[in-house]
Amino acid sequence: MAREKLKRRARGRRSPFAAAILIGVGLLATGGIYAGASAAVAATGESTATTTQATAEEGETLFQANCATCHGMDLEGREGYGPSLNGVGELAVHFQMSTGRMPMQMNGPQADQKPVQFTDDQIASIATYVQSVAPGPEMPSARITDGNGDVSHGAELFRINCAMCHNVAAAGGALTQGKFAPDIMDTTPENIYAAMVTGPQNMPVFNNQNLTEEDKRDIISALLYQQEAQAPGGFTLGSLGPVSEGLFIWIFGIGGLIAVAVWITAKSN
Template sequence: MPENRTPTAARGRKAGRRHPLASIALIAIGLLFTGGAYAAFSTSTASAETDMASQQTIEEGKKLFAANCATCHGMGAEGSEDGPSLIGVGAASVDFQVGTGRMPLQMQGPQAEQKPVQFTDEQTAALAAWVASLAPGPAIPEGELLDGEGDTANGAELFRINCAMCHNVAGAGGALTEGKFAPSLSGVSAKHIYEAMVTGPQNMPVFNDMNIKPEDKRDVITYLKYLDNNPSPGGIDLGSIGPVSEGLFLWIFGLGSIVALTVWITAKSN
């Protein structure tokens, strides 16, 4: 005798069937969760490794500072009678002073003299990292701010307004008071020029982002690099220190040549 199936039972069995795509969906969900968990774990691991490397760099910088800088600046960089506090000067200041050889200081004087660099790039970075960890301050610049692809004309105008009175319009440097001087900017790296603007080393004022915007600093660097790559179109630049050297050249060599020629002509006629 045939089995009697009610419509309700048939519908229940039909409703209990698995959809053909259910297995694929289940696999996709599993892969999604697995991938997400792996990505989260990888990110946390990479972050931990980065933090560990940064901490090691800071510790190395602290040791270098204690061995080479603490005599003047104090063990905690709080400063002393022989050196200013470095708390809050930022990594950019350390990178400039140490990276250009001005620090460690060779001797006490009106200002720090540039000399051969005493530390490797890695050691300089470690020193900068430790000082930066003490308090917020200007960071080491990077990226397009240093590419020398800014507006040369705008950079030249900004340089004439803000820098030429000390460094000369051609960046050749000049004398200041009490034995101090503004150094030549010829051949100085873009990074060190930017760092000097934001930290104000020696007698230089600080040009923060409120005074000169980062894009304008890039333009100033572009102008200085233009001067490096384009020698004087008039011939010998006589040091590019302006009318004083040019006037002396005319008086000594020009007028001297005229006097010598006059004497020769007179002697010849006699």
């Protein structure tokens, strides 16, 4: 019995250094966490002061590598290649690059949409650089693009100012000399605003004397509502209006009746 008690005591006995080791580990962990948090806070403060400069510098590098061939190293443009970017600002850069229109593959009647070739951060950097060198329209506030404007008023403004080119259903339409008004049913609210303010391609510029900021907000809200709305009549047929609908009925409706008549005649014979 005495031996069993001694064994139990020997097994349960702790090293005299255990407490010191535990305290040391706790102090090291606490110090490491504090140092890491302090470094993160300091880095955040420094980055806030240098973000604009760093982003503009990165944008300048990207611009020189991808855009200067057509638009020139000084943004003055090159005859026969690309226009001057003086005064276009970050809003136009974001529109052209986030829709894949730029860089343009070849000169033509107008730049068409294609897969985007840059990340959002790269586009923002180039836009910041252009804005710093050739200031122009800036990105809209979140309120303008929130979709909570007057949808009814926006739809009326769209019919008056935009539907003659973009179609009343915003499905786009053909213009002269190989140009066209694009389908804007998938366009982001930021790019809808950018199109109204900067007037890309054949689009007219709508300044605040033509359409106020509230008017633009209402138009954006109406288009966002239309993008999300379901078609109550079934197939939209491209939303191109009575021409496409009439053509569909002519081909499939009357064509189907003729096919049935032929089939009945063939059966009777």
